[in-house]
Amino acid sequence: MSTIFSKIINREIPADIVYETDNILAFKDINPQAPVHILIIPKIEIPKVTDIKGKEHAELLGEMFDAANHLAKEMGIAEDGFRLVFNCGNNGGQEVYHLHMHLLGGRQMKWPPG
Ligand code: 5GP
Numbered sequence: 001m002s003t004i005f006s007k008i009i010n011r012e013i014p015a016d017i018v019y020e021t022d023n024i025l026a027f028k029d030i031n032p033q034a035p036v037h038i039l040i041i042p043k044i045e046i047p048k049v050t051d052i053k054g055k056e057h058a059e060l061l062g063e064m065f066d067a068a069n070h071l072a073k074e075m076g077i078a079e080d081g082f083r084l085v086f087n088c089g090n091n092g093g094q095e096v097y098h099l100h101m102h103l104l105g106g107r108q109m110k111w112p113p114g
Contacts, residue, residue, distance in 0.1 A: 002045065005098035009043050019071055024063050026071060026103075035106025036075045036082070040064050046099040049088040068103050077105030085113075 008015040009025055018038060019026035029037040042060050046052060052061070065084075072078040082105030087094040 001047075001097070003096050003098040005039075005041055005096055005100065006045065009041075018074075019067055021063065021067075023060055024067055026067055029102070034104040034109075036077050036104065038071055038075075038103040040067050040071070040101040040103060042099055047097040048094060048099060049086050049092075052099070064101050068101060071103055072105065075105065081105070083109045
């Protein structure tokens with residue numbers, strides 16, 4: 001089922017888009033939890049981590065990590081470090097069922113996460 005992220009991909013609702021390729025899109029989170037908070041998503045609809053098929057999606061996932069590294073450098077957080085998060089399902093705290101990688105940085109992260 002399509003989510004609000006499909007509407008962002010299709011430009012039906014606005015977002016602060018910071019990176020795009022044929023296969024992925026990255027935009028600023030509407031409710032940032034850190035000075036840098038970007039969502040990196042595939043353009044195809046994969047609802048959640050448990051829907052990932054390693055062989056089928058390997059290249060796509062690689063592209064998402066390349067985008068995270070590229071954006072971390074561009075945003076000036078690569079050197080100090082950052083956090084990448086995939087929330088999966090109810091207990092994982094997932095709200096939008098379109099796979100997304102959170103890129104968080106610009107402050108000291110804590111562990112354990114809430
Ligand atoms: P989840 O909890 O599913 O891992 O994360 C979903 C994220 O999407 C949240 O951090 C939330 O703030 C963000 N989000 C939800 N709706 C929108 C939207 O319409 N635009 C943007 N830019 N971010 C959104």
